[in-house]
Amino acid sequence: MKRRAWSSDRRLTAISRASLSVPARQALIDKQIATDRTILDYGCGRGGDVRALRQLKCNAAGWDPFYQADTRLEPADVVLLTYVLNVIEDPHERRKTLKEAWELTNTVLVASARLTWERSKVKGEAFGDGLLTSRRTFQHLFGASELRTYVEEVTGVRTVSAAPGIVYAFKDERARLSYLARRIAPDAGWLTSKDTTSAIAAVVDYVERRGRLPRLEEVPQPMAELLGHLRTNEVRRLVRGAADFSEVEQGKKQTTLNTLLFLAVELFNGRGPFNSLPLSVQLDVRAFFTSYKEACQRSDRLLLKLRDDMYIRRAMHASAVGKLTPTALYVHQRAVDHLPTVLRLYEHCASIAAGRPQSWTLAKLRHHGRAVSWLDYPDFDTDPHPRCLSSYQVDLKSLETSHTSYADSENRPLLHRKQEFLSPDDPDVERYKRLTVAEVKAGLYDHPHLIGTENGWEAELVRCSRTLRGHRLVRRTED
Template identity: 70%
Template structure:
């Protein structure tokens, strides 16, 4: 990374922060950074992430050509390149900087940059392939998929978009596959075990959720110690006798579908050999499929079905979770894992291409085109008609992304019939369904073209003489 020039003042883009930056926080949430991890913040600016990571118990150091130029650079397991490539005005230097950061990374390189939707927030004149601001700083704004492609071109490995504007590049492809598996096999944590009895209970719980008993190599180290006095055949017998057959059957079905989803996602992002798969996934394939080849063939067919408009539309219609409209399926994030596997694949492919945002409430999967949107209704659970805050969409045909914020709007879109976005067995579905029934009886949905936004909805409430008290509809006494 070359120091700033007289005409470009890169140091002025560094901000003071006490909490973790968005990319570093994402890496912590994704378990790429854990307490004790060795982290180099390459281009650390004023060092906010370094201080925050040290408080977490990480061995973190930062280097910056202006603020920390004397720190000796050496290979480190995890390298952060946080909002650096976007402030470099020379495209060739931008690539060299990324390449150097990649050389320093022992395990994973985490790259982040500002995205195209932020361009409207910055005033400046066209310069190189970006903007030169009045403060003599430079900004190149990436499209989310452009950033992933840039990282892949320079590093020569398959990268994954962890979130909009945050990309992971792994030195070992097995680590990439482990990360992908963690995104798909959610809720795979072991129960806490303090003694032999609770360790056996945790084994039974795992077997019922996975559909098969675990191998000793899969056990957490502490649990291995707790069970050391038992022979492997005794453990298998205890699990086999105590596990409920119905739960084992349901777990096997779920694991089979998740494995197909994982293999299809892997092909979307480049499939590797069987031996590079996470051990748990290898064991799933050996248990539930006749061979790796058969599992891959079934996953390939699943991926091909994404191109079939009729098949996708039928899957949406058949889904017990979510609301189907003439153009798309809308489904709450609590129900996203309950939709058909081909639709889960649809959403996962979009997330890997351009990053799934951290804050989202409802996913929108189009069936007339191939595009996924993540819509954020932050008050979904408390507001009977939550207002839309942000929308982030990726077009799977072009990989272009669009983002829109409604925070400054005084007439935001809002939701009705909230129960339709959930799975029928969601604990809140009945409460929302009762409200919808009351609103229908009151005539509030007689003019659907008016009620999609705040002002029209308020007018209809006044017309019908109704008001809302939480999730109850009452007569307006005014």
């Protein structure tokens, strides 16, 4: 399958990579790239991703009109189109390239592009629908929603934003829905089983988490073989005798809410027929709802509640997790799944529309309007007052995104009262509480308008003659 070389000299945009690119790493994390799938890097440049994937024992090949033009092009399970679309100055050729990549795709196309928030990093003059850089290379910077819409228009399928500037387009609708289901309720995995007793224990664990018995198709093959000599009724009797009733009831409640959340997100992104759902979701619907219609009606009502400002504010006030301010609710990544279902839906819809960044610590859900920000505090666990590295926001009404980096700032925003962002049962809460109590007692929070940034906080520490050693507040000693 021969492809002509792209018309302009774009080889200067290809960079050498010592590790996987961000899109390839995201696809690996999301289990779209796997050792049992063939991978084609279409427009691979110098081939860094291909080499890194081969080191991971993946069956990867690369094609590029300049660096690897002799590669025989054959369809692959996964096609990577990594930062290619943004360097093509001809809109018709850009569209044709995306279409060719899609034709080579058997399972999922991973399309990525540079985004508009990088405008300050690209020096150049206006040219066509982009910029001509000082190196005489071209860059079309996409909006996050623009990239998703563009890929949908060309491929004709619904897509999912995996992360900012990274879009997945699936050839099979079931694959898309399976990916969505894993994002909303990741599989907890099965306990290791070596004999019939441990296999029964693993099924008990599943029942307590999911609220129902698994079907044979859901059980790992080695475990199914260990249980093969038992009749279904015997397995059911053994599990019922060993399972904790209260845990099973909690599992039912959680699975019901997760199913509603999935169906609501699916409607936000386009809902399909019942038989297109992943098998486990179909079984959850049959176990916990009278019908698929009833489940859809309940999820539709949940999605409608997302538009109700009063309902959202009540949910935020009722939430057992997160720090509520006059403008938004802030919640740590570890506590997001403990939010009320409508607020989980709020955050999920934003992530599907524009993609969560790969690194984030807090989610910020606004009271008014519908906007979600993901804030990155990389030292949250080790720094008593972590500094913000970046913020990525999506407005759910306009689907416009924005990005702010504080990497070069000399006066970064920082956090106080870290325990308020976590769930009450988080093991770090008591340690953070003790620090907060000591800081309040020392007078460090007497002027809250001064302490939101590094300089203001340091000035208050000096004023109160205090310093920090880890998560302990101690008196400052004179030099």
